[in-house]
Amino acid sequence: MTRLTARGLGVRFDGVDVVTGVDLTVESPDWLMIVGPNGAGKSSLVRALAGLLPVSGRAAVDDVELAGLRPRPRARLIGYVPQAPVLPEAMPVADYVMLGRTAHLGYFSGPRPVDREVVGSVLDTLELTDFTARELGSLSGGERQRVTLARALAQEPTVLLLDEPTSALDLGHQQQVLELVDGLRHRHDLVVVMTVHDLTAAGQYADRVLLLDRGAVVADGPAAQVLTAERIASVYHADVRVEVDDSGRPVVIPARPGT
Numbered sequence: 001m002t003r004l005t006a007r008g009l010g011v012r013f014d015g016v017d018v019v020t021g022v023d024l025t026v027e028s029p030d031w032l033m034i035v036g037p038n039g040a041g042k043s044s045l046v047r048a049l050a051g052l053l054p055v056s057g058r059a060a061v062d063d064v065e066l067a068g069l070r071p072r073p074r075a076r077l078i079g080y081v082p083q084a085p086v087l088p089e090a091m092p093v094a095d096y097v098m099l100g101r102t103a104h105l106g107y108f109s110g111p112r113p114v115d116r117e118v119v120g121s122v123l124d125t126l127e128l129t130d131f132t133a134r135e136l137g138s139l140s141g142g143e144r145q146r147v148t149l150a151r152a153l154a155q156e157p158t159v160l161l162l163d164e165p166t167s168a169l170d171l172g173h174q175q176q177v178l179e180l181v182d183g184l185r186h187r188h189d190l191v192v193v194m195t196v197h198d199l200t201a202a203g204q205y206a207d208r209v210l211l212l213d214r215g216a217v218v219a220d221g222p223a224a225q226v227l228t229a230e231r232i233a234s235v236y237h238a239d240v241r242v243e244v245d246d247s248g249r250p251v252v253i254p255a256r257p258g259t
C-alpha cells in the first residue's frame with residue numbers, strides 16, 4: 001500500500017497565496033479527483049504534490065518527503081502528466097515514451113529489454129502502436145495527451161498525478177483513458193490524483209472528490225456528498241441539476257438559468 005499525504009500544503013506566487021492549508025491523505029488504490037473553477041489552484045496543488053514547486057507545509061509519499069527529492073528518485077515514485085506539456089516536436093513517439101524509463105536506467109546505459117517491454121506494453125494499452133515512429137509535432141491534441149500519459153505510465157510510478165488528462169479527448173477516448181486509469185490503479189496498486197473540469201466524470205470515477213475554491217478546500221469526501229447542486233451553484237456560479245445514477249454516483253447536468 002502507498003500513501004500520499006499533504007499537511008498544511010501551500011503555494012505562493014509573487015507574494016500571492018494560490019493554495020493554502022491543504023491537508024489530504026490518499027491511500028492506494030484510491031482515486032482522488034480535484035475539481036474547482038478556473039484559477040482555483042488545482043494545477044498548482046498537483047504540481048506541489050509532484051514536488052515541482054516550492055511549498056509551505058509538507059507533502060510525502062509514505063515516509064519520503066517530496067521537498068528536495070532529486071528528480072530520479074522522485075520519478076520512480078511519482079508520474080506527473082502536466083496540463084500543457086511542452087513536447088520536443090521532432091522526437092518520435094517511441095523515444096519520447098522511453099524517456100519515462102530514464103529514472104530506472106543507469107546514467108550511461110541504454111534501454112534494456114525490460115524497458116522496451118514496458119514501453120511496448122504501455123503503447124499497446126493506450127492504442128499508440130501505430131504512432132511509434134511519428135514525430136510528436138505531427139500529433140493531434142488528443143494523441144499528444146495520450147502520449148504524455150504513456151510516458152508517465154512507463155515510469156511505473158506508485159503515485160500518478162494527472163492534470164486534466166482528458167481535456168483534449170473526444171468522448172470515446174475520455175472513457176478509454178478513465179477506464180484505463182481505473183484498471184491500472186487496481187492492477188498496480190496506485191494512488192491516483194487527477195484534476196478535471198467534468199464534474200460528472202469526477203462523480204463517476206472518483207473514490208473522493210476535493211473541491212477547491214480560491215486555493216482552499218471547500219469540501220472533501222465521496223462525490224455524492226461533495227457535488228451537490230447548492231454547492232456547485234455557490235462555488236461555480238452555475239445552475240445545475242444533480243441526479244444520481246443506479247450505482248449511487250452523481251451526474252451533474254447543466255441547466256439554463258430560470259428553466
Ligand SMILES: Nc1ncnc2c1ncn2[C@@H]1O[C@H](COP(=O)(O)OP(=O)(O)OP(=O)(O)O)[C@@H](O)[C@H]1O
Nearest residue numbers: 013014018036037038039040041042043044045083
Ligand atoms: N507561475 C505562476 N506565477 C504567478 N501566478 C501563477 C503562476 N501559476 C499559476 N498562477 C496563478 O495561480 C492561480 C491558480 O492557478 P492554477 O493554474 O493552479 O489554477 P487551476 O485551478 O488549475 O485553473 P484552470 O482550471 O484555469 O486550469 C491563478 O490565479 C494563476 O494565475
